[in-house]
Amino acid sequence: MRKSRTLNLGTGTFVMLGFAALFFLTTQTTSRGMSFASPPHYDLTAKFDNIGDLKVGAPVSMSGVEMGRVTKIAFDTKEYKAIVTMRVDAKYSQIPTDSDAAIYTQGLLGGKFIGLTAGGAETYLKDKDQIDFTQSAFVLEKLIGQVLANFAKSGGQPDSGKSKADAPAVAEPKTTEKTK
């Protein structure tokens, strides 16, 4: 009998540890916090041309203070844009309607997050409202591509004035992409 008790205890401990580890992995290493009873909040949406590798669960912050998280990423088939839904804590209810949302990167290789910058309007965003001013993710390849294109265009003329004149060309890849 004593033997079977240590056996039960060992098995039980092991299974408990295993499930605790699984629980830890699914809740603590990902951004799905343990929000069984989520605190009061409201949802905002924003359309972006390009969200890069923004993921569900990415933080939403203003002036570096975390205010909420991305809860859903969808695709608008009419405008060919990404629709990002974010859940903002109810205590940050005074975000001006003309605020803008941009996608930033944490560090050079870190994850993406949404940064809000307050506008000057007197009215505030409410539940289900859309943020109209957005700025897409900064995509490294695109930037490198632009720099290279720029460099190729300026050719053998290392004249700084010339390259400044070429500056509008930077926008060119963007427009071609839009028409695609």
Next chain:
Amino acid sequence: MKLIEELWTSLIESLGALGSVVRFLLRLLAASPRALLRPDLIAKQIYNSGALSLVIIMLSGLFVGMVLGLQGFELLQRFGSEEALGTAATIGLVKELGPVVTALLFAGRAGTALASELGLMRATDQLSAMEMMAVDPIRRVVVPRFLGGVIAMPLLAAIFSVIGIYGAQLVGVQLMGVDAGSFWSQMRASVGLSDINEGIVKSCIFGVACSLIAVYEGYYATPTAEGVGRATTRTVVTSAVVILFFDYLITAAFL
């Protein structure tokens, strides 16, 4: 000419072996529902395969995590993004090292134990004796061991990953001075549930593969001391190759 002939026969042989393993798996699955009526037997095997492998899994997890912390820090520092250490270590552990290293250790610790136990039972007529007592050894002996291994593996892999993450944190944060806050927050921001799922799927499949190979080799071991030894060796070798092969397949499937 001779070479082609030998290649041909070995191809035929390996196809035959594969078929026999798959048929054995189907036999185990067919016997599983009735074996589930005896949870006490399965619990005992979870203990044998899982709880008894716990120490080696935890120790290995800690060291693998610490190495990841060190190497990851060294590498990320070159790009000036040490804060991504948490992400790098977690992704590496959860998706790759956790399932794969756990499975390899499992094959070495629990797989060989299973194979030699069953091989010895075969060699000492215990399996035949059960059959003569009208007890189906597949259902009474083999299936509980198989299911025990299948259940234990994902749990072991999860424990390995968690310990590993703390190992990486220990080195990265305590020794190398990465900010603890960014270690965890970056990890949370960029590790997705799909990453965790990939790890779980991997460890489940490895669990089935390792347990199946071990019980197959043991059950069909040549009933001699030498045969049992060969069965245990083959368990480790075959498991290792199969684990790494499946690892590639699953990784490719998840991309």
Next chain:
Amino acid sequence: MNQSAAIIEIRNASYAVTGRPVFAGLDMDIPRGRITAIMGPSGTGKTTLLRLITGQVAVDSGSIVVAGQELAGIRRADLYVLRRRMGMLFQNGALLTDFSVFENVAFPLREHTDLPERLIRQLVLTKLQAVGLRGAAELMPAELSGGMSRRVALARAIVMDPEILIYDEPFVGLDPISLGVILRLIRRLNDALGITSIVVSHDVQEMSTVADAVFLLSGGKVVAKGTPQQLQTYPSEIVRQFIGGLADGPVPFHFPAPDYFSELLAGGEKS
């Protein structure tokens, strides 16, 4: 007894392993309630015969009827029902290594019945008492001597009260005392429980003291049958060689080989 006198009837049975015939047209009747010895030189298929009788392997053609049940083409479930009526003692006992002596004997009861613990305990202790090992109930198989583990296995084989008890080489590697104990147990269990006993062995001396009937197998055929006394005076070369333990005879001393001298002379060139 309203059933036929033979509990096992083998008719024209043939069995081959990878094309090499082990038995061809074997006929055999094993009488009910007696001790039958199956003897013969090594490699004549004695163990294979046991595997056929117990349904571990199936005949290629012919029929084997055990206790009224045809074994050829039997369903697995029926075979298991039949096996509950049979007990088998393996050469080295084949005790389950991770169970104690008590649990080994209780194993068939626990697997096949829902008896209360008190009753199981009674049954197990009775059987252990019968083989004289009640005091060893709490020992593990690894702590037993060869003779003792065979006695425990015997207790396990009779715990379900079988009709047929099969012994596979029960005397191999036993000291004279253990051997005497096993011999006595075979006789006593047979008489007391009315079990049909089938003993496979090649120990002529021992078997002639205990067996009621003897079948002598050689080359996949029954070459002689009768009481041990009848076999002593059997008019056949092979029987005389086997019973008398002669080194040469119909079973040759030399494994078949080319002519000795010519091989010696050719030796240098061959390898």
